[in-house]
Amino acid sequence: MTVLTERPAPAPDDDTPAAVGQLRLVVAGSVDDGKSTLVGRLLHDTKSILADQYDALEHVSRSRGADGFDLALLTDGLRAEREQGITIDVAYRYFATPRRSFVLADTPGHVQYTRNTVTGASTADAAVVLVDVRNGVSVQTRRHAAVMALLRVPHVVFAVNKMDAVDWDEARFAEVEADVRRVAERVGLEHTEVLPVSALTGEGVAAPAPGRADRPTLLSLLEQLPARRSLVAEDLRFAVQLVIRPRTEAHPDYRGLAGRVGSGTVSVGDEVVAQPSGLRSTVVAVDGPRGPQQSATAGQSVTLRLADELDVARGEVLSRPDSPAPAVRSLDGVVCWLGDAPTRPRQRVLIKAGTRVTRGMLGDLEQHWDVDEQRWQDGDAPLELNDIGRLSVQLAEPVAVDPYVEHRHTGAFLVIDPDTGVTLGAGMAGGRLGQHS
Template sequence: MGTPTTPTTPAEAASLLRLVTAGSVDDGKSTLVGRLLHDSQSLLTDQLAAVVEASQVRGLDTPDLALFTDGLRAEREQGITIDVAYRHFATPRRRFILADTPGHVQYTRNMVTGASTAEVALILVDARAGLGEQTRRHTAVAALLGVPHVVLVVNKMDLVGHAEPVFAAITEEFTRYAAALDVLHVDAVPVSALHGDNVVTPSTGMPWYQGPTLLEKLETAPIGADPAARPARLPVQYVIRARTSGHREYRGYAGQLTSGRLRVGDPVTILPAGITTTIAALDVLGEPYDEAQAPQSVAVRLADDVDVSRGDMIAADPLPQMTRDVAATAVHLAERPLSTGDKVLLKHTTRTVRAVVTDIPYSIAVDTLARVEPTDGERGRLRMNDIGRVLLRTAEPVAMDDYRDHRDTGSFLLIDPAGGDTLTAGLHTEGPA
């Protein structure tokens, strides 16, 4: 899970905000994204010209901002070849990667991809319709994935007469629901994406709202905890073997630091073997460095001749838990159900191991948050878009953190061993969902 673009330096990571948009069909999400891009002057001249021309062909006097995203979304929803549309834009204050997820209920699973690395979730609601099942489902997914900040965007305020009581009622209901999901702080903005009210510029039609615009909230939203401040985790993606000019063998272990710092001389542990050694050298983009930190990609050379392979993890204290019994909150992504007793492949960082589903004790009804347990004599089962609790037993130990502490090393995918299809996204948590 993750976005297609990863900062290569700590400075780039510090200036970048990842956000995900989610909402029901016809809530105006395409228009909102188009308005953000248009009014923040993040569109190329030819992109704008193409939309203006297409809008004129449709007989419209003004550009249809939804066209900036609908072309890609149509392709995605017809063929499922693109499950999330990523948009890059920038203002003088910050750079953004926006994951625009589908609104149809059958594509709820795709929000998992967009929200897996997001720091802000924009939950869009039509002011006329209020909270629906899909709104609640998207909010539950954002909460389960640990998205740090949630912004409720109440759209189409122009169609309810810019009425403050409508906005207040929706905000109160949403805040109660979010609190039940342990989302304790919700920002809310009343907007009209069609007319640009409170998206980038303040609205003249809602003088009762004195808060920041949506873009101002995004520009000032705190970026999450520095990944370099957590214990070091380097899943080994590639083993580099080469002969140096002096005919000595070079052996490096390359991957992306998901968290923490590594310095020359630091003690580390190779997992799952549990062998301890120290860092002899660090190479970043072929150049020697004394220190590397998340999210940099790095090649590590070790002081001792130890056996390290792709899928191993180089880690610093405190170490992740080595376990064969994995308890997780899971979002099922595939049409084929996931059932107790199923044999699967568990893909965790760069490591893939065989596993069996030992139990699915309950699913979660996202509208009420109630646990739905299997009836007597029936095996636990998750169907597409279901969220539930899954217990697994792996054939080999896996070095897994709690998802609430490390999103990258606390998440995994379940894969069909026969066809290679992705079945389920899991979040390893010891406590209840």
């Protein structure tokens, strides 16, 4: 139970607001690590909780015999969650500081809900993984670190929480930090930060940690992390969603390829190649949401018109001829299994990669990720719900797929049940987890 009294939010910095765009954040940790408290703290200290939400919270908290209010009731959305004191599903929350707006995916920590951590991490620009300073690194910490590494979340911040409970003992923090860094290295996380915080008191979150006035707080760090704009520097990948052909009186001959630029830049005059067909043409127009543009960069939804009327449809990926997306007939990759039933030998599935859906067949399982030992183990046992394994998939037709380590957008694929349409697995082509592969 966390009881907070309202206190003023930190004053806005005087700095010029940075043009940083929105940051998509995933927060992972168990209830015991104080995740609800941390999420509540971020919302509270950025003044994102409004008066009627306070009133409703106070009313409910009081009806359950609490004084003040319980922040967990704010972050738990479903009746069963409030009744059982657990979190079942990913919840999305929104808060903003004068510098940046955030979309926060609040993911449950229970082992059986790891698929939710995968869901939250897949779209995240940054992750916050909670560690209780009193317990140090746990199995859950290792699992979260592995998932963040596997999904290649660009920045991972380990928030060592409950520092107030150990009187901000720097030696204890240093010990936990060293353990965390070993885990991070083992799973192959590149950009990690380890910060001491107390979600309960707010120190280290929005307010400086004791004795660390010159160091960034969690919030100031998150405000400064680069967002997806780094994708602009990568090779062009543009998955065609839709061919727009109005055939109206006003636009009798218009033919455009609609999609969102996954990475890189595309400009008028650029030569492009469509994969897997291999057809080539030149971009003659880039139509954006507000009319013609000279170019479009990663993240923008546009419609491209080409010089030649090619037979290019949904499912093709446009790239530059000197760095084309590879067209493959089989996938080797890492799959997080999300289905209730385990994998079956030669199981027939649908594979959705980018905007293309094709039939596929699961090949032999080669390795499992051992969460406790943090390494790959050989073996062909079926993958159960929440297992991570390495396998191959035969495809019925060629598909443009990149190695996930090179292109997060075009290297990801879904494994789908052809009968029910249910998503069975999250796949990453050619994925390597840590140095121990």
